[in-house]
Amino acid sequence: MYTISKLAKEANVGVETIRFYEKKALLQQPIKPSQGYRQYTPQALSRVLFIKRAQHLGFTLAEISSLLVLSNSNCEEVQSLAEHKLDVIEEKLKDLTRLKGSLESLVSDCKNNSNNKICPIIESLQPSNKTNT
Amino acid sequence: MYTISKLAKEANVGVETIRFYEKKALLQQPIKPSQGYRQYTPQALSRVLFIKRAQHLGFTLAEISSLLVLSNSNCEEVQSLAEHKLDVIEEKLKDLTRLKGSLESLVSDCKNNSNNKICPIIESLQPSNKTNT
DNA sequence: ATAACTCCCGTACTTAGGTACGGAGTCAAG
DNA sequence: CTTGACTCCGTACCTAAGTACGGGAGTTAT
Numbered sequence: 001m002y003t004i005s006k007l008a009k010e011a012n013v014g015v016e017t018i019r020f021y022e023k024k025a026l027l028q029q030p031i032k033p034s035q036g037y038r039q040y041t042p043q044a045l046s047r048v049l050f051i052k053r054a055q056h057l058g059f060t061l062a063e064i065s066s067l068l069v070l071s072n073s074n075c076e077e078v079q080s081l082a083e084h085k086l087d088v089i090e091e092k093l094k095d096l097t098r099l100k101g102s103l104e105s106l107v108s109d110c111k112n113n114s115n116n117k118i119c120p121i122i123e124s125l126q127p128s129n130k131t132n133t
Numbered sequence: 134m135y136t137i138s139k140l141a142k143e144a145n146v147g148v149e150t151i152r153f154y155e156k157k158a159l160l161q162q163p164i165k166p167s168q169g170y171r172q173y174t175p176q177a178l179s180r181v182l183f184i185k186r187a188q189h190l191g192f193t194l195a196e197i198s199s200l201l202v203l204s205n206s207n208c209e210e211v212q213s214l215a216e217h218k219l220d221v222i223e224e225k226l227k228d229l230t231r232l233k234g235s236l237e238s239l240v241s242d243c244k245n246n247s248n249n250k251i252c253p254i255i256e257s258l259q260p261s262n263k264t265n266t
Numbered sequence: 267a268t269a270a271c272t273c274c275c276g277t278a279c280t281t282a283g284g285t286a287c288g289g290a291g292t293c294a295a296g
Numbered sequence: 297c298t299t300g301a302c303t304c305c306g307t308a309c310c311t312a313a314g315t316a317c318g319g320g321a322g323t324t325a326t
Binding site (some may be wrong): 030046050053054057067068070074078079082083085089092093094097100102103104106107111113117119120121124126127 | 166175183185186190203207218219222226230233235236237239240246251253254255257260
C-alpha cells in the first residue's frame with residue numbers, strides 16, 4: 001500500500017499526474033479513510049504502469065481508457081484498436097517520409113547554391129514557385 | 134487589394150486565422166483607413182501562402198517566424214534551420230518505426246491467439262510482463 | 267506541542283494553432 | 297433608409313497531457 005506520493009514515485013510520475021488520471025477515470029481514487037491518507041494498492045501501481053506502457057506504444061489516454069474497459073474480455077476489440085493505431089502510425093510515417101524527402105532536396109539545393117544568391121528554400125516557399133510538394 | 138475575408142478565402146484559411154497571424158506578428162496588419170476596412174495587399178496573400186507552405190514542410194509558426202526574418206539575406210541560417218528540422222523528423226521516423234514494429238508483433242500475436250485467451254496485447258501491457266520494448 | 271513535511275482539493279496555467287462569440291461599426295443593395 | 301452581410305476587436309474556448317499554486321488539514325519527528 002502506498003500514499004499518493006509513494007505511488008507516484010514508484011511509477012515515476014508526478015503526484016499531480018496520479019490525480020489527473022483519477023479525474024479522467026483511468027484510475028479509481030481510493031476512499032479516504034476516516035483518519036490518515038488515502039491508500040493506494042499495488043493494483044493501482046500496476047494500472048499506472050500499464051498506462052505508461054500503453055502511452056509508449058503511442059496510445060492516447062482516451063484510447064487507453066478503452067483498452068482498460070476492454071482488457072478483461074475482448075481480445076478482438078483490443079486488436080482492432082491496435083490495428084487502427086497501426087494505420088494512423090503508417091499514415092504518419094508516410095507523411096514524415098515525404099517531408100524528409102522535400103527537406104533533403106531543399107537542403108542539398110542550398111549546398112549547391114553558390115554563396116548567398118536567393119536562398120533556394122525561401123525561393124521554394126514563395127507562392128510564385130511551382131516546384132512545390 | 135483584399136478585405137480580410139477575401140484574403141482569407143484566397144489563402145484558404147479562416148478570417149480568424151489571418152487575425153491570429155497578425156497577433157503572432159507573422160503578418161503585418163494594414164493600417165485602418167479613416168473610413169472603410171483594412172486593405173490587404175497581394176504581398177500579404179503571398180505571405181499567408183508562404184506560411185501555409187512552410188507548415189506543410191513541418192515547420193511550426195515560431196520557426197516560420199524565423200524563416201521570415203532570415204528570408205531576405207541569410208541562406209546559411211535558413212539551411213541550418215531546415216537541417217535541424219530534418220534531424221527532428223528523422224528522430225520521429227525512428228520512433229514511429231519502432232512503434233510500428235511493436236504494434237505489428239502484438240497484433241500478429243493476437244491473430245495467433247486461439248480465440249480469446251488472455252489478450253496478448255493486454256498481457257504485454259501488464260507490469261509483470263518483461264517482454265516489452 | 268510545535269516545526270516541517272505530506273496530503274487534499276480546486277483552480278489556473280502551459281503549448282500550438284487555431285475556432286467561437288458578442289457587440290459595435292460600416293458598407294452595399296433594394 | 298433599412299436590412300443583411302461584412303469588419304473590427306477583445307476575450308474565451310478547444311484538445312492533450314499534464315504542471316503549478318495556494319490554503320487548509322493531517323502526520324511525523326524532535
